[in-house]
Amino acid sequence: xxxxxxxxxxxxxxxxxxxxxxxxxxxxxxxxxxxxxxxxxxxxxxxxxxxxxxxxxxxxxxxxxxxxxxxxxxxxxxxxxxxxxxxxxxxxxxxxxxxxxxxxxxxxxxxxxxxxxxxxxxxxxxxxxxxxxx
Amino acid sequence: xxxxxxxxxxxxxxxxxxxxxxxxxxxxxxxxxxxxxxxxxxxxxxxxxxxxxxxxxxxxxxxxxxxxxxxxxxxxxxxxxxxxxxxxxxxxxxxxxxxxxxxxxxxxxxxxxxxxxxxxxxxxxxxxxxxxxxxx
Numbered sequence: 001x002x003x004x005x006x007x008x009x010x011x012x013x014x015x016x017x018x019x020x021x022x023x024x025x026x027x028x029x030x031x032x033x034x035x036x037x038x039x040x041x042x043x044x045x046x047x048x049x050x051x052x053x054x055x056x057x058x059x060x061x062x063x064x065x066x067x068x069x070x071x072x073x074x075x076x077x078x079x080x081x082x083x084x085x086x087x088x089x090x091x092x093x094x095x096x097x098x099x100x101x102x103x104x105x106x107x108x109x110x111x112x113x114x115x116x117x118x119x120x121x122x123x124x125x126x127x128x129x130x131x132x133x134x
Numbered sequence: 135x136x137x138x139x140x141x142x143x144x145x146x147x148x149x150x151x152x153x154x155x156x157x158x159x160x161x162x163x164x165x166x167x168x169x170x171x172x173x174x175x176x177x178x179x180x181x182x183x184x185x186x187x188x189x190x191x192x193x194x195x196x197x198x199x200x201x202x203x204x205x206x207x208x209x210x211x212x213x214x215x216x217x218x219x220x221x222x223x224x225x226x227x228x229x230x231x232x233x234x235x236x237x238x239x240x241x242x243x244x245x246x247x248x249x250x251x252x253x254x255x256x257x258x259x260x261x262x263x264x265x266x267x268x269x270x
Contacts, residue, residue, distance in 0.1 A: 025159075032155035033190035034146050048205060050197070052190045053159075059186060060161035070165045070172065074185040076213045084205035126210075 003067050005107055005132060008097045014111070015095040017061035021049050023087055029053040049085040054124055058093040058113050062128070065095070066109075069132060076129040079113070083123040090118045098127055107132040135242060141199050141228035144191045148183050150220040156187040182217035189214075189257055191226040192246050199228075200242070200263045207266070212246070212259030223251040228261065240265040 008014065019025070026049055035050065055077075062068070085091060092115065099110035108131055115124040150170075157168050162184055165172035173181040189212055196204040218224055225248070232243040241264050248257040 028155065029159045032152055032159045033187055033194075034152055035190060035194050048202070050190070050193060051205060051208070052186065052193045056156075056160040056186055063160075063162050063164075068162075068164065071176075072164060074214055077186065077189065077210070078212075079208075079210045081205055081208040084202060 005066075005100065005109070006102075008100050008109070010097050010099060012097045013094065014097060015061040015065040015093070017057075017064075017093045019057050019091050019093065021054070021085055021087055021089045021091060025057075026050070026053055026087060029056060047087045049087060049089070051079070051081045051085070051124060054085060054091065054093075054115055055079055055113070055126070057091070058095065058115060058124075059128065061093050062095045062111055068130070071133040073131045074128060075131055077126065078128075079124060079126040081124055083117065083121055085117065085123050091123065092116050102134055105134045107134055135230055135233065137230055137233055139230045141195055141230070141244060144195050144198075144226040146191060146224055146226075148188070148218055148220060148222050148224060150181060153181060153183050153187065153220060156184050160184065160186065178217050178219075180219050182219055183222075185214040185257070188218050188224060188248055191224065191248060192228075192257070192259075192261060195226050195228055195246075196244075196261050196263065200265070203265050204263050207264040209262040210246075210259065211261075212257050214257055216250070216254050216256045218248075218250060218256050224256060225249050225251075231260070236264075240267070 094114040096112040098112045113126040228244045228246045234241045243262045
């Protein structure tokens with residue numbers, strides 16, 4: 001069953017997902033982006049997780065819950081990092097609809113991002129803009 | 135750090151293997167990224183990299199430059215302007231635009247761009263970081 005995107009309303013929570021930031025998850029991400037694993041970083045950031053790895057986990061839950069169709073484009077992203085995350089941390093990623101409009105046969109969806117740690121402290125906030133074919 | 139100063143540059147060659155690995159890591163298997171047959175018929179004529187995969191270089195650049203200040207007090211605002219294709223070489227550049235003081239802390243605002251080898255801008259935006267060190 002596919003989602004009726006027109007029924008999504010601002011303020012609606014579309015996803016709450018929990019992840020453990022284990023070494024393998026982060027290593028897979030680092031391999032994919034051609035970067036450096038934080039634990040092998042020579043800048044002293046031992047065991048710190050690249051914040052964009054966390055953003056990609058948030059996006060993963062959005063894609064899963066919204067059953068994002070082919071032809072969808074990610075056109076903009078805002079992120080605010082408020083606390084570094086470490087390997088082994090448990091996080092909760094929440095996605096909430098901020099805006100859902102259609103212009104010229106393209107649906108614009110703005111989705112709020114919130115990531116908190118085990119202590120319910122925010123570690124990342126932001127919003128992403130997707131365009132979906134109508 | 136002074137206004138106008140350039141941040142270190144990061145250059146990467148993007149491959150389909152990296153795109154496939156990012157699809158696995160992010161769970162984003164949109165066919166425009168991973169299905170060459172589907173992508174050939176799209177307006178791009180080829181698969182394209184995930185925007186957030188390319189944007190990772192921006193955060194890498196800011197982490198290299200500002201270390202934990204970026205991880206604890208960084209802000210990023212970007213627009214994905216043009217697709218990046220497998221085989222592209224992308225270069226991530228940043229320049230300090232403004233340095234302000236708020237509550238005795240330095241706030242550094244940088245313009246950021248990721249360019250393809252054709253000089254086309256794939257991602258543009260700004261990155262802001264608040265330094266923990268107090269202004270003497």
